[in-house]
Amino acid sequence: VDTVVQSPSRTVVIGPDQPFCVIGERINPTGRKAFQKQLQAGDLSQLEIDTAEQVAGGADMLDVNVGDPLADEIELMRAAVPLVQGLTDLPLCIDSSVIEALEAGLSAYQGKALVNSVTGEDERLEAILPIVAKYGAAVIGLANAEDIPMEPERRLEVAKKIVSVAGDYGIPPEDILIDPLAMPVGAEPRAVTLFLETLHLLRDELGVNTTCGASNTSFGLPGRHTLGAAFLAVAQSHGLTSAIMDARRTETVEAVRATDFLLGRDEWGARWIADFRKKQAEAAAAA
């Protein structure tokens, strides 16, 4: 099945036979002190830089998270969404743990957004899914509830629950991206093998599309961009259809586009070769 998200002038299709969907992670204050201070002052000017860098890097969608405990996240989200939509036609992923901020973002969004995210607890499902349904959005479902299960079968169970409850609200399975949970391999040596097993189960038993926070895998490790590039190539070849990831780094985005080509999702390498020529031309113009 294919998942469709849209801005007024662009449609992105996510699916097992589609090119991988790169969701830029940069618009997020986590770990960014200067950006946090700006948000606390109601200053959204950084979004112009973040948007431009991710568009230039080759993002297919942009995640928008403006959450800060010392800022009015709801008002920030209400302003951030039209600001970013004025800068790019990429579809957006409205990202908050605050339900009112998700609704503020969705009400301001033009098109069919992606919501990041819902987990498997009843109260989260009951609070977030009606809003997703009301705005006709798609939603990311994290395969965890109160606890983070390590066993792939238990992650599948949470995913099944999310898909089932979403159905009760009229949200079809194709509007759900399940996140199998990418954990730091530096903290748990089985993190990636469990992730891949969960991907296989989600593909074979539930048939849903998938996403993840790809940077988590290499958290705290040296050479993390090389680890991240290898992780994305591997995960994509085992069925991952999108990722919230660093879209500004050539190394990471190129690993995804190379894998598209290798797996037959960029036939004859048309996009790969066009991208290469574009970079050559840019390098020549800069020299």
Added chain:
Amino acid sequence: VDTVVQSPSRTVVIGPDQPFCVIGERINPTGRKAFQKQLQAGDLSQLEIDTAEQVAGGADMLDVNVGDPLADEIELMRAAVPLVQGLTDLPLCIDSSVIEALEAGLSAYQGKALVNSVTGEDERLEAILPIVAKYGAAVIGLANAEDIPMEPERRLEVAKKIVSVAGDYGIPPEDILIDPLAMPVGAEPRAVTLFLETLHLLRDELGVNTTCGASNTSFGLPGRHTLGAAFLAVAQSHGLTSAIMDARRTETVEAVRATDFLLGRDEWGARWIADFRKKQAEAAAAA
């Protein structure tokens, strides 16, 4: 099962739960005009450079091919093997299409070598396997005979034949690495997906270890090292246990070592982190 190759002072184990085995491809005159001329003049001095670069790059084994139609390959192989063994303790892969050159290399080799390669034709099997058995070597079996089959099931059939005939000569399955045939994705969009399907069949139905000429995949394409790195990460995660590859390029070898870490074959990243610190120290010393 594990495949074991050895030099007098080093053992390399190839297997599904082992770190990936990087076989350096550089000692090969294909496409190297200057090296071809040197071989024609009986000059093997280039092997010192090629060996040093591949050892520094992180090779686990070295392929040795000194074939040139205008040179005496048998005498060159007889000299090249002890020369390289005097320069490194890495086990070698004796590579020739000339049966007498294979035998000359094996007779000069100290340890348990790998032979590159045999195909599925009766006359090749009958000529090469007795030599492999005589010297107690391991051997690469290419999954093709007169024709190169495209269908994974037919490649599996050729592999089964090679394993069966090798058994008749007393060569056990663990001494055979099957090459599922990595073809250029620029010439055949299904090249990599067929390769991966063949890997699955070889793993599930034959249980043998595998290798391939990894550089073939990206032949003739721009950005080929990025494609090659993604290919190696993907193939490794689908069961490939070794590759004859560019061991001089940081980008390519790092993709393999990153994938070892991700797949739990470098627990807690001990090797990954040690390699990173070593590179930092070298960079600091050079600055």
